Amino acid sequence: MPKRVDHDQRRRQITEALWRIAAERGIEAVSIREVATEAGMSIGLVQHFFASKDEMLMFATSHLREKLEGRIRRGLTALPEPATPLETLRALLVALLPLDHDSREETLVGIAFFIRALNDPVLATRYRQGRDQLTAAVADQLRAIRRDAKTDLEPTTETRPEPTTETDLELTAETLLALVEGLASDLLLGRHSPQQALRILDHHLQTSTRGLTR
Structure with a gap:
């Protein structure tokens, strides 16, 4: 049986990765690729929850x-x-x-x-x-x-x-x-x-x- 993923938890995980990048290097350093790397996820998985950088930032x-x-x-x-x-x-x-x-x-x-x-x-x-x-x-x-x-x-x-x-x-x-x-x-x-x-x-x-x- 496939493991059920808590979408809110995934979003928070992505957001926390974004925060670490923003705190260290500023918002301009934030990208879907950089966030995916920081979060230990694939780019596709990040895009499953956020279609764009702007959507990530607003969340x-x-x-x-x-x-x-x-x-x-x-x-x-x-x-x-x-x-x-x-x-x-x-x-x-x-x-x-x-x-x-x-x-x-x-x-x-x-x-x-x-x-x-x-x-x-x-x-x-x-x-x-x-x-x-x-x-x-x-x-x-x-x-x-x-x-x-x-x-x-x-x-x-x-x-x-x-x-x-x-x-x-x-x-x-x-x-x-x-x-x-x-x-x-x-x-x-x-x-x-x-x-x-x-x-x-x-x-x-x-x-x-x-x-x-x-």
Whole structure:
């Protein structure tokens, strides 16, 4: 009786081979022949699952997003209950940093795809959508921080700072994600250690959310 092959498993195997090539040599080095060699498969078998390089790349971007979402979920799940909005925000941002081997490889692959997206409208659209979703998630946590702070305030005649606007929250969200991207680059280059990167992130989180909690 012929052995049944898990198609999803084969696709993941091919994608992981593509990732290794992209992380080491960039997307331009990716081809069906190179991926087949890296995966230990025949070209025909790879083409059975992916008719073209572009089809492989689009599947790989979806897999990359799933990996990132998994990292974020694991980071949030590891938080003690009940987690504060600030703790949740920190865990989300930490999950975006290349702090270990797997996240480093995923970040390198993401950079390779980003470079290709500069000249690929379809990939560029997917990247913008992903970034918009991250920005919205960060902004949601900032709103939760502000909401909790308002709940904790006691009535007073003391003059309060001007309320934080939606524009302020969106700008803060964008700034935090820009900081994480910069820290990711420094981690990849070895300019910062994971401990230094986390210290910088914590410092900026403290200063950028101070206005929301007073």
